Amino acid sequence: MKPWDKDGFIFFDGGMGTQLQKRIPERILPEEANIRYPEILEEIQREYVKAGADIITTNTFGANPYKLGKVGLDLETVVEAAVSIARRAAPDRLVALDIGPLGRMMEPTGEMTFEEAYDAFRRQVVAGAGAGCDLILIETMSDLQEARCAVLAAKENSDLPVFCTMTFDEKGHTLTGTDPRTMVAVLEGLGVDVLGVNCSLGPDKLLPIVKEVLDNASIPVMVQPNAGMPVYRDGQTHYDISKEHFAENLAIMADMGATILGGCCGTDASYIEKVREAVTGKAPVQRKEKAHTLICSYRKSFSMDEQVTIVSENVLPHGNKTLMEAFIREDYRKIVSKVRGAKNKGAHLVDLRTAGLPGKDETLLMVETIKNIQKSLDVPLMLESRNPQTLEAALRTYNGKAVVNGLDGSRKTMETLFPVVKKYGAAVVALTLDEDGPARTWQKRLSIAEKILKTAKKFELSPRDVIIDPMVLPVANGADAMDTIRAAAAIKEELGLKVLLGIGNVSFKMPERGLLDRTYLAMALSWGVDALLLNVEQEEMMQTIQAGLVLTGRDPGGSQYVLAAGSVPEARADLDEV
Amino acid sequence: MKPWDKDGFIFFDGGMGTQLQKRIPERILPEEANIRYPEILEEIQREYVKAGADIITTNTFGANPYKLGKVGLDLETVVEAAVSIARRAAPDRLVALDIGPLGRMMEPTGEMTFEEAYDAFRRQVVAGAGAGCDLILIETMSDLQEARCAVLAAKENSDLPVFCTMTFDEKGHTLTGTDPRTMVAVLEGLGVDVLGVNCSLGPDKLLPIVKEVLDNASIPVMVQPNAGMPVYRDGQTHYDISKEHFAENLAIMADMGATILGGCCGTDASYIEKVREAVTGKAPVQRKEKAHTLICSYRKSFSMDEQVTIVSENVLPHGNKTLMEAFIREDYRKIVSKVRGAKNKGAHLVDLRTAGLPGKDETLLMVETIKNIQKSLDVPLMLESRNPQTLEAALRTYNGKAVVNGLDGSRKTMETLFPVVKKYGAAVVALTLDEDGPARTWQKRLSIAEKILKTAKKFELSPRDVIIDPMVLPVANGADAMDTIRAAAAIKEELGLKVLLGIGNVSFKMPERGLLDRTYLAMALSWGVDALLLNVEQEEMMQTIQAGLVLTGRDPGGSQYVLAAGSVPEARADLDEV
Numbered sequence A, B: 001m002k003p004w005d006k007d008g009f010i011f012f013d014g015g016m017g018t019q020l021q022k023r024i025p026e027r028i029l030p031e032e033a034n035i036r037y038p039e040i041l042e043e044i045q046r047e048y049v050k051a052g053a054d055i056i057t058t059n060t061f062g063a064n065p066y067k068l069g070k071v072g073l074d075l076e077t078v079v080e081a082a083v084s085i086a087r088r089a090a091p092d093r094l095v096a097l098d099i100g101p102l103g104r105m106m107e108p109t110g111e112m113t114f115e116e117a118y119d120a121f122r123r124q125v126v127a128g129a130g131a132g133c134d135l136i137l138i139e140t141m142s143d144l145q146e147a148r149c150a151v152l153a154a155k156e157n158s159d160l161p162v163f164c165t166m167t168f169d170e171k172g173h174t175l176t177g178t179d180p181r182t183m184v185a186v187l188e189g190l191g192v193d194v195l196g197v198n199c200s201l202g203p204d205k206l207l208p209i210v211k212e213v214l215d216n217a218s219i220p221v222m223v224q225p226n227a228g229m230p231v232y233r234d235g236q237t238h239y240d241i242s243k244e245h246f247a248e249n250l251a252i253m254a255d256m257g258a259t260i261l262g263g264c265c266g267t268d269a270s271y272i273e274k275v276r277e278a279v280t281g282k283a284p285v286q287r288k289e290k291a292h293t294l295i296c297s298y299r300k301s302f303s304m305d306e307q308v309t310i311v312s313e314n315v316l317p318h319g320n321k322t323l324m325e326a327f328i329r330e331d332y333r334k335i336v337s338k339v340r341g342a343k344n345k346g347a348h349l350v351d352l353r354t355a356g357l358p359g360k361d362e363t364l365l366m367v368e369t370i371k372n373i374q375k376s377l378d379v380p381l382m383l384e385s386r387n388p389q390t391l392e393a394a395l396r397t398y399n400g401k402a403v404v405n406g407l408d409g410s411r412k413t414m415e416t417l418f419p420v421v422k423k424y425g426a427a428v429v430a431l432t433l434d435e436d437g438p439a440r441t442w443q444k445r446l447s448i449a450e451k452i453l454k455t456a457k458k459f460e461l462s463p464r465d466v467i468i469d470p471m472v473l474p475v476a477n478g479a480d481a482m483d484t485i486r487a488a489a490a491i492k493e494e495l496g497l498k499v500l501l502g503i504g505n506v507s508f509k510m511p512e513r514g515l516l517d518r519t520y521l522a523m524a525l526s527w528g529v530d531a532l533l534l535n536v537e538q539e540e541m542m543q544t545i546q547a548g549l550v551l552t553g554r555d556p557g558g559s560q561y562v563l564a565a566g567s568v569p570e571a572r573a574d575l576d577e578v
């Protein structure tokens, strides 16, 4: 068990950049200090050790090829020096390899590709690990995709624990719009050991952000706020929060559940000492595994526990000639416009599938489709494939926490796809289907779901991220539509898993499909089905959901319904004629 | 325990009228024989005793004021003589006072009022009981209303056991169109001790009719077929079925479950002897309490176990100005036309209520409305009132087995109304409402339902005839619509009672009521609600029921749905445009 997983507080150090500025007589890149002012560095770090820091951060925040290139320094040399200095300063503490943002914008906002960024982070990780650091701290991230890239580089190129913090503005967003809950969903999914918030603002203004992180995280949470806002006085930068005030606020965060405490810009050893004093005697809040299922794009997240999740089937190319042609021609303008349409109609999640299109490579098409959608839309995506290469590429590209669709209860499928899902921290939908074909009784549906859950646990997926699709089969073929609903209720009740139903299958080959679909939809809602795959362009389906939310108490008193009613045609012929 | 309730066969005697014709040298009214040929009568009855009959029937089939009046005989004198003769002939057997039809058609087919018929039957019953008969046999009835009238007269004017049989044609209907199942529902409800089939046809042709009676009856079933069809030969009436063939067929009926066996026209003592021989050594079929809930008009019946019951709210005057005026003006043409409309739209049951109409007497209006509806329509009715006088009058008038609506779980209501419901053998709907007001949680709904069931049992109602309305309350007032549905499921599951929901209440004071109503309807169907009170003129509600029947497996494979689809507007916009 790592120290941060234990019952107790862990203290990080405080600011380094601001300390260097004060003590170094010239204006240099902070990372140059590793070569030119190792004694000053070591002195600062010794002060943090003395103040009680358990983890000392290397002076490598900007030690990446882009920044070092500008001053003609070699990355590996700088990182090795930095780790050695920290180790000397803190022989009996942990040394964290510091990795900050690369200082260039990634696609789609900027020009830097995922692969370029990955390569830069990889070099830092390899150098740091080689130099013997104890863990990797990816910090001050303001672009979720860059954070993802750094975390993947850290995990794929070392076995070291990975901590990751991001910075937020006063509205609670990172530079690229990610909110704290979305950050938690994504970073936890990627398997970081600790996550949190650093830099950003003074600790008082960070309180609501830290609260949101703590409300959603199941892993240890760290905070490293600035000492308030910078103020220029006497030609120097000062920070406006005293160490006492700083420590008070960190004690509040500790009471809320943060267990790893430190400082960022403007803090020095005296701040860390005060923080230690402030939490002395406090019992850390017991961490709880959060049960909710979070899904998100790079900035938009929702919890499947707080709403009925509407999944659009409208961008699936099969059965829609125009759309299929758009995929084949790679007409992304058209595809993205279809996704936008689904989002505007009320889809919380849009299902994508690129397999089986004549002459097209499933993987390339999936990756390009995701990129194009995420360029302009923030609706979360469901990625449907049974091909592990496609899934790996899609999930690597997808900036957020996706839902993977396409699994089932057959051994081969699970063993091939679960590792990919686990690695990228996606949620997954699995059909109650195995080597014996689709389950046709609720008992069989339940038993396949149980097998799926067991296997998912073996691959270390969290049960909250396992969604079962108990398979709606066509009544025209004699299927028992209620059996699927009963199975859904049993899977929820007995296994505690979420369930998704593909509503439209029920009416396959029947006349008046809309009537059957919306009637079945109402039934499914009343039995507590969590997610519905459906045609969101069918107005009556969406209206049925609005009504269903009122009737199942998710729109108490119907206030949303009343608001929406203006746009819905009146359907009741009242009793006023004999 | 009466002999017919025990485990064994009971034998009735055979024909009397045909025997008298053979032995009396002149053409007289058969009942005149009680005065003029007592020895011949006694001889015939002694033969039946010798043949093994356990019950000997008095020669009083036509001993009613209308028939006796024509020949100037006094009813009481004739009945007393007949009972004395039978008692002499069969001192150690049971004597059944025979009551046949009055020979005049009752309203609405004929002119005889219920009260006139009742008075004639009452005189027979009082005379027979006074003369010391052991039971009353009402037989050869071909009009259900006349049978009801005779049974009520028997039960209200004596404490004697009442047997009642009706006659059917080859299509399985009585003269006025009643089928065997309807007869069973009505006569069992009225509390007869034994019911069955007599006369009609030869025993072979009666087999399917007797089967239908046995499939539906919970009380002992008797059969007294003719010895086949009459043929005129040598100036005399003969019957074409031999005693051996007759006995063979009665043995089949015994195997099917009939336990009280005898003969009608054309049978003599030798037939009864053969029947006895034919069933000797047979073990009677164990009688089972039937669990189904039958509802009927005078000729149309349905089982609530075989279908979702649709109850029309369209003839309730409140909230419909035109209809209310029609009730106030007693414009029965308009009211009946509204009932016809509801029936044609698919209502299985039409709810009626006449309380609270300005200047109108609830009872008179209810009785006249029932009479007018039953004059031309055979749709079963739900009679809604909390007034015991109104209910008594309504149920006395109603020709069939009605559903009474208007009860609840409050002690006073139950104690006032259950006796009336029990007496007339109606089913009953009771709200989960008591002295504390309407239940608002499913646990409370369930507990009031349990109290209702317990009280109903105390008043000897069968649980199958107790239907609970767990009260849909308006979501606009903050009601939890799913709680009512969950209560319905719990009441079915834990108490085994049927449940009815008044769907439209859910949307009270909301916009887009139709959308909420049909969504709620679909939900209710999926939870197994048995009966739905709704506006059958709302096309979309009825379509939702059609779809719901497919989805809940009551229209397997959707064959009915596909047939109906021709008349339903297409609602699905298929996915064919990007």
Ligand SMILES: [Zn+2]
Binding pocket: A198, A199, A200, A225, A226, A264, A265
């Ligand atoms: Zn900072």
Ligand SMILES: [Zn+2]
Binding pocket: A015, A016, A140, A198, A199, A263, A264, A265
């Ligand atoms: Zn910092």
Ligand SMILES: [Zn+2]
Binding pocket: B198, B199, B200, B225, B226, B264, B265
């Ligand atoms: Zn007869």
